Amino acid sequence: xxxxxxxxxxxxxxxxxxxxxxxxxxxxxxxxxxxxxxxxxxxxxxxxxxxxxxxxxxxxxxxxxxxxxxxxxxxxxxxxxxxxxxxxxxxxxxxxxxxxxxxxxxxxxxxxxxxxxxxxxxxxxxxxxxxxxxxxxxxxxxxxxxxxxxxxxxxxxxxxxxxxxxxxxxxxxxxxxxxxxxxxxxxxxxx
Numbered sequence: 001x002x003x004x005x006x007x008x009x010x011x012x013x014x015x016x017x018x019x020x021x022x023x024x025x026x027x028x029x030x031x032x033x034x035x036x037x038x039x040x041x042x043x044x045x046x047x048x049x050x051x052x053x054x055x056x057x058x059x060x061x062x063x064x065x066x067x068x069x070x071x072x073x074x075x076x077x078x079x080x081x082x083x084x085x086x087x088x089x090x091x092x093x094x095x096x097x098x099x100x101x102x103x104x105x106x107x108x109x110x111x112x113x114x115x116x117x118x119x120x121x122x123x124x125x126x127x128x129x130x131x132x133x134x135x136x137x138x139x140x141x142x143x144x145x146x147x148x149x150x151x152x153x154x155x156x157x158x159x160x161x162x163x164x165x166x167x168x169x170x171x172x173x174x175x176x177x178x179x180x181x182x183x184x185x186x187x188x189x190x191x
Contacts, residue, residue, distance in 0.1 A: 021084055064080075087120070111158060134191065
């Protein structure tokens with residue numbers, strides 16, 4: 001396993017839609033090793049998720065895991081999930097404003113409107129079908145990562161650029177209010 005370099009905003013790979021994988025390619029030792037690297041890189045950077053193109057691989061794979069994350073202390077834990085060729089569809093019209101950050105957009109946060117419920121269809125790292133319904137804050141995390149695979153960054157969805165803030169200013173001026181909203185979502189949806 002290895003920690004990989006993370007591409008940052010401005011690099012063209014982050015703006016390209018990634019390609020789908022075939023099950024045979026996914027099963028290769030090279031691809032399984034890549035998935036291990038992806039997870040290790042996410043853990044090293046304290047990410048809640050990471051997409052393959054964030055580490056310079058234009059393939060449709062992402063990893064999500066939330067476990068007492070110091071960058072997102074208000075997010076409920078979610079077990080390590082590898083998504084291969086994921087597709088996300090809303091299960092509700094109800095939305096919320098999620099104050100997001102990104103490993104590829106260092107030291108910046110902003111509010112992005114996300115669906116409160118989504119259906120996620122994908123393969124796991126072994127090529128087995130996954131079909132999940134995700135709600136609450138965690139639904140926002142899944143949408144954020146799949147956006148990466150479509151060549152989108154969270155800054156593209158910021159409705160009001162006045163919400164953009166450095167991490168320090170988010171913590172100083174906006175975090176308390178957002179945490180109160182986040183707690184209400186977690187209380188309602190459990191995630």
